[in-house]
Amino acid sequence: MEDYRRVGVAIDFSPCSRKALEWTVNNIVRKGDHLILVTVLREGHYEEGEAQLWQATGSPLIPLIEFTEPHTMKKYGVNPDPETLDIVATASRQKEITVLLKIFWGDAREKICESVESIPLECLVIGNRGLGKIKRAIMGSVSNYVVNNATCPITVVKIHD
Secondary structure, eight states: OOOSOEEEEEOOSSHHHHHHHHHHHHHTOOTTOEEEEEEEESSOOSOGGGHHHHHHHOOOOEEHHHHTSHHHHHHHTOOOOHHHHHHHHHHHHHHTOEEEEEEEESOHHHHHHHHHHHTTOSEEEEEEOOOOHHHHHHHOOHHHHHHHHOSSOEEEEEOOO
């Protein structure tokens, strides 16, 4: 039996997703856990031979040592910001956790929900941009969709100005 948990954080490298990541590191992860960053890109910028596999299943789980290398991330079309990398590198050292990145391509709402099943995750933390009721009704809320459709416990972290 596994003695670690798979804790997911939906991340798009924005301030609200960094806040969700910080909250997760400070409040949920514990020694030995696997912290899995789930990111979704609208379009795939990946190598031709792997395109069909990755579109269906997402990228392989990418270890922290690899997703801190710009060359590797360029292959996947992801550009993680230095602040996010610092948060996960520090958490990995201090809390003795394994940090992995999983990339999906497509609609963020659907792919985040898929990640819960395909990885699988024990819980997921997602940031909230704080859209007003009108903007949320027009544009849709990723966090709202995930809360209502994911099959694991979801925590929504709101960003405060």
